[in-house]
Amino acid sequence: MPQWDRIKNERISIYFDIILGTVISIFSIFCIIFTSITQGINNFSIFYVLGLGFWIFWLGFSIFLIVIGIKSYYNEKYFELTGEHKKPRRLKAPIVS
Numbered sequence: 001m002p003q004w005d006r007i008k009n010e011r012i013s014i015y016f017d018i019i020l021g022t023v024i025s026i027f028s029i030f031c032i033i034f035t036s037i038t039q040g041i042n043n044f045s046i047f048y049v050l051g052l053g054f055w056i057f058w059l060g061f062s063i064f065l066i067v068i069g070i071k072s073y074y075n076e077k078y079f080e081l082t083g084e085h086k087k088p089r090r091l092k093a094p095i096v097s
Helices: 002-039 047-079
Strands: none
Touching: 002 047
16 A cells, blocks of 8 residues: 555645645735835836846746646656666676776
């Protein structure tokens, strides 16, 4: 049964990545819009630029989490197609001189 527990834990982590990435991206989009409305796009202060840069970075991080979750889900679903199938290497005798 340890195999099923491992698969269940991997599925939980994949779904956690996707859900967390979605929540973070929605929150960061809201903060970008809120910062732009309250600070005003015409007012380019250093705090506006830093805040906007932080939320854009946070949005990129959340999209990265979503992509990792979807890629992991795809690799789990189609393991036969994406799994690494390595041929065994031919062993050679060492050269002794």
